[in-house]
Structures are given as C-alpha cells and as structure tokens.
Amino acid sequence: MLEKLSHLFSRDQRKADVQQRLEQLRKRVPAPVFWLFGKTQSGKTSIIKFLTGADAAEIGQGFKPCTRFSRIYQFPTPDAPLVSFLDTRGLDEPGYDSAEDLARFNTEAHAVVVTVKALDHAQENVRTHLRAIRAAQPSRPVVLALTCLHEAYPQQQHPEPYPFDQPDSADRIPDALRRSVDEQARQFTGLVDAVVPLDLTPAEEGFHDPNYGGPRLNAVLLEALPAAYRQTLATLEEAVKDLQDLYARPALPHILGYSTLAATAGAISVPFVDLLVLPRIQKSMIYHLASHFGQPLDADRFDQMAEAIGLRPILRRMAVREVAKFIPVVGQVVCGAWAGASTYALGKAFCYYFRGVREGHIPDPEELRGYYREQLTKAEKAWRAGSNNKEMEPLPEAGVEGKKDHHENERSS
Secondary structure, X not given: OHHHHHHHHOHHHHHHHHHHXXXXXXXXXXXXXXXXXXXXXXXXXXXXXXXXXXXXXXXXXXXXXXXXXXXXXXXXXXXXXXXXXXXXXXXXXXXXXXXXHHHHHOOXXXXXXXXXXXXXXXXXXXXXXXXHHHHHOOOOOEEEEEXXXXXXXXXXXXOOOOOOOOOOOHHHOOHHHHHHHHHHHHHOOOOOOEEEEOEEOOHHHOOOOOEEOHHHHHHHHHHHOOHHHHHHHHHHHHHHHHOOOOOOOOOHHHHHHHHHHHHHHHOOOOOOHHHOHHHHHHHHHHHHHHHXXXXXXXXXXXXXXXXXXXXXXXXXHHHHHHHHHHOOOHHHHHHHHHHHHHHHHHHHHXXXXXXXXXXXXXXXXXXXXXXXXXXXXXXXXXXXXXXXXXXXOOOOOOOOOOHHHHHHHHHHO
C-alpha cells in the first residue's frame, strides 16, 4: 500500500503518466499522413512547401530518418503535428526494397502522392514499387503529381487559365506537354486515382503563377481524405492563405497544432482525465512560441505573463466545463471545442504580447485579456462548427476508408 501511495504522489511518475497520455493523444489527432513517392528532385519538397507554407530550410531541417531509405517530416512540430509527410528516397538504388517501407508506413499513410517530372518517362522502378504499395491497400487514394511542366515550353509562361481541370481545353496545352501528360497517365493506369499536372516554382523564376496547379492538387487531396482529416488540412490551408500578420504567420501553424492536440484531449469521454494533460499542452505551446519570437522564458516570467493573461481563471473554467462530459457525446463535443478554442486564443494572446515586446510596447493586462476574450469568441464558433461537421466515430488509427465509406463521409460532412 505504501508503495502504491508513493507511486501516486511521485512527481516523476506524474510527469511520466502525462507524457504517456500525450503520446496516446498524438495518435488520435486527425493529422493526415501523406506518403511522397518518387525520384529525388521530382518536386516533393515543393509540394510540402506549397501545402504548409514552410520554407525549404525548415523542411530540410525538419526531416528525420525513419528507415534505411525513408524519412518523415511532421509539420509544424513533432510535438503537435497538423500533417506528416513520409518521403521515400532511393527508388533507383539497387538495394531498395519496398517491403521495408510497407512494413513501416502501410498502416500510417492516408494517401500516396507520386511525384514524377512530366517529361521523365523512365519510371519503371517507381511503377514496380508502387504496384506493391497499391496492392497492400487498394482503397488508399494515390495521386500522380506531374511536375516541372515548364520544361515542355521553355522561356514561356504557363497556359492560362489552368486547363487540366477544364473540358475541351486541350487546344490551350502545348502539344509536347499534352502528349507527355497523356503518356504518363497511360503508363500509370490502374496505379493512381487522379493525375494532377502542376508547376511549383520560386517567385524569382518569373512565372506569373508560381503555384501553377497547386490549388488543384490541394482540392484533390482534400477530396481524397476522410472527413476529420480533411477538416485539419482545410484549417491549415485557410491559415496559411489568409493570415496577413508577418509576426504571427509562422507561429500560427504551431498554435493550430497544439490547439488540435488540446481539442483531442478535451474530447476524452472520461471527466477530468484531461485536466493533467491540457495545462502541459498549453505550457509547451507558450514556451515554443517564446522561443520562436526570441523571448526565452524562465519560471518567473512565465508566471508574470500567465497572470497578465489570466491563465488561472482559464484553468478554473476548464475544470467547471468538465462536468459537461457526464452528458454523452454532446459533452465531449463541447469540452473538445472549448479546449481547442481556449488553447488557440491563448496562443494568439501570447503572440500579441510578444509582438508588443518586439515593437517596444508591452500590452497591459486588461488589453491582453480583452484580446484573449475576442479570440476565444471567434475560435469557439469556428471550433464548434468544425466539431459539428466531424463524425463522432473514433478516429481511424491508420489507412483510409474505402470508396463507399468515403462517399458516406462526404454526405455527412
């Protein structure tokens, strides 16, 4: 009995329990996983950059090896990812064996994105390994992204408007490109569900549309994902597209990641279980934001800022709302939405504070609390709307639903 009591009140044990709970939560967060499959220099990094808004340096530093031939990039952070990318390299190396990656990724990847340069028809190795991936899970969506279109019409602009999703537009596509796209589609027949020609280039290369075909790729990926994962990707897209604040722009994906993790914790059906985890999530977010803004925090400064924003009353309201979980289903939705919204508003409030510090103006406590309340009101509306669009079934651990389930998700959402 003494050993059990000691275990219960041990600080180290509580930390270990919270860490274990966080690891379990991360597996439940609806963060889509895209398996990028293609040769080196075929445009995989450009696709990640387009979908996330991250720059090439951040992407390069963020990749971590996970098998002999593959690596993983979790955006914006492994602690609270919104989307993950599995990058398979070495497809043309003699020792590459798709069985190793299938064993590692088959139960994790929700969609496969095959990247192929439009004019590169030497893709036999890619198709050979793709057949094994396709056979392992036939219902998983596979999208063929044909890249570097401009190589078919050097020193010319892209055909406008984007013609590959319009009927009767073949006459606007240069002949060399049209023949190449048709041939690639023929060679990958039966291996892919959609073909998206695109050309993602740096602005300095002079193309009028540096994200040519990018919106079409995004629409196809959103269509391919189950409802809950689709909601996460759509939220990320809106954040990257619409945010104008240059200070908060790179921080917002981190706020969304931690908010999604908090919402998942808040939706745990057992009352009060998440009260240990949510403060840890929010504190991790705040320290992460402080580091991002070059304003490292010690314990005293953290307490001062928490007092200014009113963090303790927030936690008290969180405890009161836990009672709602005694109402089946509805209570989970309410608590999950509030946990996500309050974490989002808290992150925005800290961004507001750090921006003021950078500009030589430290917001007073009442100003900060007013900004927090304003952000909380907006976030609660958005989060509840998102929660009402999601199915209340447990999130799938891996893979993607079949086409029948996918269409049912489409109708319900």
